[in-house]
Amino acid sequence: MRHYRGGPGEHVVWLNFKDAAHPLAGGAEEYLHQVTARMASRGQRVTIITSRPRRAARTEQVKGVTVRRMGNAYTVYLLALLWLFRHRREIDAIVDTCNGIPFFSPLAVGKRVPVVVLIHHVHQVMFAQHFGFPMAQIGRWVERAGNRLVYGDRTIAVVSPSSRTEVRRVLGLIGPVHVAANGQEPLHVPRAERAAVPRIVCVGRLAPHKRWDLVLRALSRVAELVPDVELHLVGDGPCRAELTALVHELDLADRVTLHGRLGNGPRNRLLASGWLTVCASEVEGWGLAVTEAMSLGVPAVVLASPGLRDSVRNRQTGWVVSRPQHLAGQLTSALIELEDRDTAALWARRCRAWAGRFTWDATADRMMGLLAAEDARRVSADNRVTCDLSTVVDLPVRLATRIDYTRLRDVDQVDWDQPDPQDPGAMRVRVLLSGYDEGDATALLNRLGVATDPAVTWVWVARPADLLGWKRAAGSRAGDLRPYFAECAAVGSSRP
Structure with missing residues (x-):
């Protein structure tokens, strides 16, 4: 059985119907390349499996990522399954993108490899726009019932809270659903001026x-x-x-x-x-x-x-x-x-x-956290994973230093204010605890020795907007957070 921890040398395969070389490439392909490039920059071996448009190379290196193109819009799914089956012993994790039609990667790798399903949005309405009878009906069935049958309770990543709602209400998928929102490259136009007319x-x-x-x-x-x-x-x-x-x-x-x-x-x-x-x-x-x-x-x-x-x-x-x-x-x-x-x-x-709250670094960190969490689920049962509820804990930086963020789960997230040079000690830290209600979160804080006085530490059930704009994933790769918060708290306490 393979294991994924987000470390150097681990092999991640990302399945997506298109890549940037495709003439119809869009936002999903931007997401694909931005995240995989960051995985590769951290020493991971990343392979993209995608369809091959006319005149595109079969194999290409893009920002340290191997892109393998095979088949057309219809045959790529079968060819990808065959490739996965042949290489199943060399793969540590899979991101299986469902652009209406999923790749059904578990059929090729079974339970030996952690699989996270990535859904940008639900396509039930769009099948009728692009296909007639009976293809539209078949597409709808595959996206809804086919997903449930093949992926079961595997982790699902979506890019927005409303996509999460659609995955539950429209598709009826049962796995834990987590938001991994799009990042974006900072845009800057020197000396930009708005138009003189509306x-x-x-x-x-x-x-x-x-x-x-x-x-x-x-x-x-x-x-x-x-x-x-x-x-x-x-x-x-x-x-x-x-x-x-x-x-x-x-x-x-x-x-x-x-x-x-x-x-x-x-x-x-x-x-x-x-x-x-x-x-x-x-x-x-x-x-x-x-x-x-x-x-x-x-x-x-x-x-x-x-x-x-x-x-x-x-x-x-x-x-x-x-x-x-x-x-x-x-x-x-x-x-x-x-x-x-x-x-x-x-x-x-x-x-x-x-x-400015949405960065590709945060998106990549989130996706690696979800892959690591899905891997951990295969080893030890977690009774919180099927609960969509999340809770936000907002606390001053001096209390945030008491939390060992590596002992939180990879699906939990951390955010913080930018330190105020005039008053660093006023900085506040927020933690999003996935699968917790307010009682669970308060009990965790008590175990960690963190004061739960509501005048100091604020705890509330996350609203949809609270699921967006987080800087870092907690868990195994968050060892640098506690020292950073301790440094900020020390600077604040030393001020007269």
Whole structure:
């Protein structure tokens, strides 16, 4: 039996339908490459198994990761299973990405290898958009019943709290579900200035489920009250011709620009000039394009779809709209509010602070923690793992030094304030205890000798928003946290 601890030399296989070389690559592929590159940088041997688009190399090294491409959109699943079976004795852990259709890796490796299922979002609605009868019905059955039959109670990673809800309510999966949110690369545009006129900038694939037609129809109504509004849409896809025709049908050609794909530099400069970004997708695992815009200080208006409603903090970093028919009204009121530069600057500061909480380092740390936790579950039973409840413990740094974070589980997480140079001792530390209620958390603190006075230590059951933006996983790789907190507490206590 193989074991995974997240250490150097261990072999992780990541299964994903596409990689960055695929012409339809998107957010899931960004997640794939960002996390695997960080695993490789820590000395792990990482192999990506994916489909092979035309003219792509069969084998390639990408940032220290071996990418093996095989088969097309349909045959890759069988070929991947055969490859896994041949190499099953050389694999320490598997991340099995379910993009509607999972790879069913346990059929090839059995219980000898820890498997974490990664689900960006549920595809039940999208099968009907892309397939007819009976393929849509078969796809829905495979995603729902097939997942339950093959993966059983294996650990599931999702990228947002609403995806977790969908996995439970729609798919009915029974394994422990943990949030491993998207990170993002910090975006910076030197000397960026917002446009002189109200400008909406959107980035995304021109695909049916993105529903850009809703944005265009809303824009024609926004223009009645904001006559100089303009929309810039960056991206390409199968709906481009249809959207171009709709622009002319709605007489919006003088205020809408379809840029197609842009390089990172031009895209980021255009995005930084926006007053707003908008996303009307029917379903998303996470609004990566939205948080990227926020990192440049641009707030967002989004529909309350799974994933999107998590990436925006309503009325703090943007606006969450409950129904498509309210989109035009919210866009209008947001643009009018942002006309005031001081107000816009306040929104920008909140957006940058929120987006700055999501890093790929934290995502990679989280995924390695989930793999290690899944490995540990095979060895020793844990009666908390099937409970979706989590509890947050918020305590001053002087008390945080009493906790040995390596003795917490790999699924638990830690976050902390940036030390204030003027008062480091005022720093607070937060711990997310997965599978605990308030009573369990208080009992744990008592065993650790941590004061549970509610005036000092705050304990509450985690809300969906509390599951996002954590810096580190606890457990075996968290040995540096206690010394760091002790140093911060010592500096604070030495101040006069």
